[in-house]
Amino acid sequence: MTARVGPPSLLFVGGASPLPSSVHLATEMLTQARARGIETHLVNKAEVLESTREVCELADAVHALDPDRPEDCVRWARDRAAEGLHFDAVLGLRDPVQFSAAELTGVFGAAGNPVDAVRRVRNKDACREALAAAGFRQPSVWLCSDLDDAARALRESAGPWVVKPRDGLGSIGVRLVTGPEDLARAVDELPTQDPFLVEEFVTGPEFSVEGVFVGGGAKVLAITAKEKLPPPYFVELGHVLPAELPEETRKEIDQEVTAALDALDLRFGVFHVELWLTQDGVVLGEVHARPGGDWLHRLLTYAIPGLEFFGPVFDDLLGRPPGPLPVATRAAAVRFLAPPPGRLLRIDGWERVASHPAVLYAGLFVEPGGVIRPVRDSGDRAGVVVVGAETPARALELAAELARSVEFEVEPADGA
Structure with a gap:
């Protein structure tokens, strides 16, 4: 077998959106890859490439390709692989591109997250089912096709409930339901006619966990406390990092989250896991194989002096011995x-x-x-x-x- 010649390479799927936080995050990632001699190729829609030129200029090569269409990405990847193009890792930083990133991981035999694992966490009910089967506390959830299905879910449980898209982001279409009189409006406010979820409302303060995968395992960098506007909507108003928690609680969260990520077979890149602290302990919320939004990456790098968010991931890819991860000394x-x-x-x-x-x-x-x-x-x-x-x-x-x-x-x- 002939060894591949050239620097290690990374396929960056989906690049950045035009939002300032997304541009800043992608810029950090590409800068940290370049500093380690990693060759980067970026794929994104042509119109988004045009509006994020500062990100494109940091990549070694740019390809116009729709990362929201996995089938197109697979065809492109197979053609490139036939031409001899190879990547050592595939990474996407936004939810909508995770399917394509996983498919491309398989085509190139690269480091990345498996398709089944990504499919599981992108469908919220499938993720709930997998975590519950593995013994983790989970809110009850019902997959519904219409208003009648949702009304049936309300009759089968005590409530209150949350109506939400099966695969959504940005709190779009997420609404509290306290009784049958609220249900029709909540369903009407969903962004699509696709099947949706009715989920048990969980009472307790909310947190998120930010971290990286090193050596195939999850490593927690920090726990973030979050504040939301009052219901019926669930829009995040603020975050503070690190969350002020007793050490025992911090350890419990760390163990619960890392065990859950292992059970879900996520193993590469960075992660953002949401959870509630209840009277019964940690209840896991949504799991994401990408960084948290809302400038959480900037909170991390300020609170943890010396941290390069993607540095441990890239060093691991390069086979460099992992050192101790830095800890938060500021906020x-x-x-x-x-x-x-x-x-x-x-x-x-x-x-x-x-x-x-x-x-x-x-x-x-x-x-x-x-x-x-x-x-x-x-x-x-x-x-x-x-x-x-x-x-x-x-x-x-x-x-x-x-x-x-x-x-x-x-x-x-x-x-x-």
Whole structure:
């Protein structure tokens, strides 16, 4: 057998979306790969490549290909493999591209997550079933095709419940249901007519776990505490990292999450796992084989000095002996702005917030003349402030304080 000649190579499936957080994350990943001599090829839709040029310029090669169409990706990969192109690893950083990344992993015989594992975690009910079968606490869930199915689920359980898409993101179409009178509206607000889920509502504070896979096993980097707007919607308003938890609870979460990822057969890249702390212990939520959104990667790299988020993954790929992962010695928080709905007339105080020395990133998603909608999913939030501080309590306090100092003057408007 002839050894392959050339540097190690990575196929980056899906690149970045035009969102600033996605561009920043992809930039970090490609920069850390390049620093280790890894050759990178990026595939994404032609129109997205055009709008994310700063990301494309960091890759060694760019290919126009729709990463949301696994069948097209497989045909492209087989043609490239027949031409002698090879990749040592395949990685995607966004949920919609995980199927394609897994398929390409198989075509190239590369390091990556298996297709069955990705399919399992992308379908929330399948993931629930797999985790429950493996002995992990899970909320009850019903797969429904229509309103009648959903009404049947309500009759079979005590409630309250959550209606959500089977495969969704950004809290789109996720709504609390407290009784039959709420159900029709929740179903109407789903983004598609596809089968959907009715899930048992879990009571308890929510957290997420951020980490990497090294040597085929999951390693926790940090636990994040999250805050959401009041129901009936479940939009995240803020995060603080690391979460202030007793050491015993931290160990319990670490053990539960790493064991669950092993049971689900995820083994490559980075992960983001959501969970609740209940009276009975940890109840696992959604599992993602990609980084958390909402600038969580920036919270990580500030709170853990010296951390290169993708560094341990790439060093492992290169066969470098794993060293101890750095730990959090500082803290960071993110706060989203959710002003009253209406037509925006004026914003006061933003310049002062954006120039604050503790701010790591600040961005507005609205401008005067535009309409601020009621916050029903992540895309309805009006802005974001990311801060660093010495302690979680101070980071949380500062982020909230800065967010409150921004004043939005609005007037009634259609569509708000």
